[in-house]
Structure formats: C-alpha cells, structure tokens
Amino acid sequence: MERKLMKSFSEKICMQKAIKKGEENKKVKNNSTRLLITVNVLGSAGPLRFVVSENDKVAVVVNTALKQYAREGRLPILSSNVNDFFLYTTNAGIDALGPLDSIGLVGVRNFILCKKQKQPLMTEGRANGIAQN
Numbered sequence: 001m002e003r004k005l006m007k008s009f010s011e012k013i014c015m016q017k018a019i020k021k022g023e024e025n026k027k028v029k030n031n032s033t034r035l036l037i038t039v040n041v042l043g044s045a046g047p048l049r050f051v052v053s054e055n056d057k058v059a060v061v062v063n064t065a066l067k068q069y070a071r072e073g074r075l076p077i078l079s080s081n082v083n084d085f086f087l088y089t090t091n092a093g094i095d096a097l098g099p100l101d102s103i104g105l106v107g108v109r110n111f112i113l114c115k116k117q118k119q120p121l122m123t124e125g126r127a128n129g130i131a132q133n
Contacts, residue, residue: 032053032054032055033053033054033104034051034052034053034054035051035052035053035054035103035104035109036049036050036051036109037049037050037051037052037061037103037109037110037111038109038110038111039061039065039087039111039112039113040090040110040111040112040113041065041069041074041078041112041113042112042113042114042115043076044069044074044075044076045074048065048068048069048072050064050065050068052064052103053104054102054103054104054105055102055104056102056103056104057099057100057101057102057103058087058097058098058099058100058101058102058103059082059099059100060103061087061103061111062082062085062087062099062113063082065113066078066079066080066082066085067080078115079115082099083099083116084115084116085113085114085115085116086113086114086115086116087111087112087113087114088111088112088113088114089106089108089110089111089112090108090110090111090112091108091110096114097111
C-alpha cells in the first residue's frame, strides 16, 4: 500500500512538472509573432506561401520552403540541402541573408530563394585545359 502511495505521489510530482513546462512553452509560443511570408523560387512558377515564427532562423525558413516545394511536386527539382541556397529579400538588394539571422528582424515578408552556383575546382579547369591541348 505504501509503495502504491509513493508511486502515485512521484507520478503527481512528475505531472506537475510537465504541466509547468507546458505552460512555460505556451508562454514562449504566445510571445512570438507568426508571419505569413512569400518565397519566390528562382526558375519556378508561382510563389510559396507559409507561416513562420518571427524568431525562426533563415535556415529554418529555407528548409520549410524546400520541403513545401518538394511536397507540391514543383519543377525544377531542387536539392533538399539548406546550404545549397541563398535567401534574399525582394527589395533590399545584393546581400543574401545569413542562415542564423532571425526572419522577423529583417522587416519584410517577401523573399527570393536562389540556388548557389557551383564553382569548378581548379584541378577540373586545369585538366580540361590540358586535355584540349
């Protein structure tokens, strides 16, 4: 009987901790604003639209965009590696957003997703040059 009481007491403590943790998570979630953003993928027809938290990092947004792009079966088929892409704002200009930047701090909701250009290795260029001679 005592063992049953002790077990139920420890279960109650665990439940209380879980409830407190859940309430803390709700407070954190309620403090972050949700944003509807538009991502145009270079070379694809039509933009992607989805909701993100203003605290989300650019890498998370790129990952979400790539998953939605693949889920919708869009063409051209893209890599699922976040590091293969740059995210730009539509009105800011030249510099790509850093993967650790918070999307909410950018101040805009329209973005362009571009695939990084692969640079040929120096050995490949030399090998092609030697083969042509």
